[in-house]
Amino acid sequence: xxxxxxxxxxxxxxxxxxxxxxxxxxxxxxxxxxxxxxxxxxxxxxxxxxxxxxxxxxxxxxxxxxxxxxxxxxxxxxxxxxxxxxxxxxxxxxxxxxxxxxxxxxxxxxxxxxxxxxxxxxxxxxxxxxxx
Amino acid sequence: xxxxxxxxxxxxxxxxxxxxxxxxxxxxxxxxxxxxxxxxxxxxxxxxxxxxxxxxxxxxxxxxxxxxxxxxxxxxxxxxxxxxxxxxxxxxxxxxxxxxxxxxxxxxxxxxxxxxxxxxxxxxxxxxxxxxxxxxxxxxxxxxxxxxxxxxxxxxxxxxxxxxxxxxxxxxxxxxxxxxxxxxxxxxxxxxxxxxxxxxxxxxxxxxxxxxxxxxxxxxxxxxxxxxxxxxxxxxxxxxxxxxxxxxxxxxxxxxxxxxxxxxxxxxxxxxxxxxxxxxxxxxxxxxxxxxxxxxxxxxxxxxxxxxxxxxxxxxxxxxxxxxxxxxxxxxxxxxxxxxxxxxxxxxxxxxxxxxxxxxxxxxxxxxxxxxxxxxxxxxxxxxxxx
Numbered sequence: 001x002x003x004x005x006x007x008x009x010x011x012x013x014x015x016x017x018x019x020x021x022x023x024x025x026x027x028x029x030x031x032x033x034x035x036x037x038x039x040x041x042x043x044x045x046x047x048x049x050x051x052x053x054x055x056x057x058x059x060x061x062x063x064x065x066x067x068x069x070x071x072x073x074x075x076x077x078x079x080x081x082x083x084x085x086x087x088x089x090x091x092x093x094x095x096x097x098x099x100x101x102x103x104x105x106x107x108x109x110x111x112x113x114x115x116x117x118x119x120x121x122x123x124x125x126x127x128x129x130x131x132x
Numbered sequence: 133x134x135x136x137x138x139x140x141x142x143x144x145x146x147x148x149x150x151x152x153x154x155x156x157x158x159x160x161x162x163x164x165x166x167x168x169x170x171x172x173x174x175x176x177x178x179x180x181x182x183x184x185x186x187x188x189x190x191x192x193x194x195x196x197x198x199x200x201x202x203x204x205x206x207x208x209x210x211x212x213x214x215x216x217x218x219x220x221x222x223x224x225x226x227x228x229x230x231x232x233x234x235x236x237x238x239x240x241x242x243x244x245x246x247x248x249x250x251x252x253x254x255x256x257x258x259x260x261x262x263x264x265x266x267x268x269x270x271x272x273x274x275x276x277x278x279x280x281x282x283x284x285x286x287x288x289x290x291x292x293x294x295x296x297x298x299x300x301x302x303x304x305x306x307x308x309x310x311x312x313x314x315x316x317x318x319x320x321x322x323x324x325x326x327x328x329x330x331x332x333x334x335x336x337x338x339x340x341x342x343x344x345x346x347x348x349x350x351x352x353x354x355x356x357x358x359x360x361x362x363x364x365x366x367x368x369x370x371x372x373x374x375x376x377x378x379x380x381x382x383x384x385x386x387x388x389x390x391x392x393x394x395x396x397x398x399x400x401x402x403x404x405x406x407x408x409x410x411x412x413x414x415x416x417x418x419x420x421x422x423x424x425x426x427x428x429x430x431x432x433x434x435x436x437x438x439x440x441x442x443x444x445x446x447x448x449x450x451x452x453x454x455x456x457x458x459x460x461x462x463x464x465x466x467x468x469x470x471x472x473x474x475x476x477x478x479x480x481x482x483x484x485x486x487x488x489x490x491x492x493x494x495x496x497x498x499x500x501x502x503x504x505x506x507x508x509x510x511x512x513x514x515x516x517x518x519x
Binding site: 011032038058059060061062063064065066067068069070071073076078079080087088089090091092103114115124126 | 252253254256257260266267268269270271272273274276277280281282283284285288329330331332333334335377379380381382386
């Protein structure tokens with residue numbers, strides 16, 4: 001599916017810079033950002049917070065049968081990463097070299113190209129993770 | 133609220149139904165259900181139609197009206213229910229509520245999916261919409277990818293093995309051989325599963341439910357008048373449902389589907405039954421690891437104990453508890469919108485004592501468990517024979 005640029009633009013701060021938010025009422029940090037805190041409901045008081053990008057692999061897989069838009073980049077490694085600030089996020093793990101990516105592997109975030117809508121469409125950028 | 137019974141059920145054969153479009157599939161199953169319930173089209177008062185992604189698979193939305201139209205029910209109110217892979221179970225629950233409330237007497241629930249008209253990559257993308265589009269699918273995290281992450285974590289926490297996961301597929305294929313509606317009629321071995329092509333480590337092709345076409349239809353009526361239509365109405369003793377975060381990463385635990393846990397416990401409480409009272413169950417084995425999770429989260433086994441029990445044969449037909457006698461999603465096939473309705477049809481067949489070679493001896497109480505996405509929706513129904 002080819003998307004209009006607004007759908008990418010509105011997520012730039014999250015996808016490029018790993019900006020999440022924090023509920024000042026309970027202290028919980030969210031990524032991606034939420035309007036409503038899952039614990040505080042109407043008492044939610046959110047402020048933006050930039051995450052360090054440092055974390056540990058919590059679960060990992062290598063996807064070999066890809067979704068349509070990723071058919072030229074398979075196989076790719078995907079992990080649930082537990083960030084040092086608390087939230088878990090899903091993301092690609094790249095540049096692991098010959099090292100095995102497994103539960104507990106320390107990673108940090110990097111800025112990378114995700115994929116493109118064909119030859120002339122939009123290019124999607126995103127944070128990814130690489131082993132420390 | 134009044135008691136509700138299933139008075140009829142109909143299925144198409146699941147699989148690659150190249151000769152049939154979506155409308156022929158639903159009409160085939162619908163006609164069977166109507167004959168089974170011994171009712172006329174004019175008796176139908178409301179239709180709930182379930183499909184996950186007909187818009188993506190065949191470009192057709194506005195499904196419920198099409199289903200009612202093609203099944204021959206003129207001008208009845210028709211509502212589409214979409215809850216990803218739990219669309220069918222969710223539609224059954226809406227029909228149950230409609231009849232239990234007293235608003236309608238006869239409700240038809242029809243589930244259908246026509247998946248083989250698109251390429252595997254396109255189908256994979258469509259199914260990916262069951263997860264979080266912006267944060268999972270947009271990164272190319274497929275549906276098997278999500279369950280592979282769950283499997284990786286389950287193996288880490290409970291020492292679950294690839295052989296144990298494979299034993300789920302072997303069992304469900306063996307059961308499917310005894311089901312004429314099933315997609316696969318071929319026994320497979322542990323070794324074949326382990327050597328099949330990897331989709332997303334550690335899940336291989338034979339750990340995954342297939343891409344399927346098919347439809348399932350059931351008819352509901354108030355229990356008090358059900359005997360008028362059918363000698364063996366099957367009572368819906370409980371209907372329960374819960375939700376959870378859409379994205380896998382947002383869950384407290386990756387190795388428990390909390391929505392299943394909550395819906396299951398609510399269903400047991402409503403039916404005033406315990407997990408040990410269940411004789412036969414259709415659980416949501418979209419991937420082999422999912423059946424292991426289901427057996428734990430429905431309280432049939434403690435956490436980390438189900439994989440070995442399955443491997444030891446405790447969940448074979450006429451084992452300690454008979455699981456996925458139809459062949460499950462793995463062996464019978466998984467036309468997504470039809471699956472939750474088919475699960476009810478299988479339990480009805482078992483409780484009527486009409487399951488032939490795959491009959492569970494003396495089956496009195498059955499359970500169905502239908503999951504949407506990687507666990508953001510779970511629907512549990514408990515059914516029993518009326519003596």
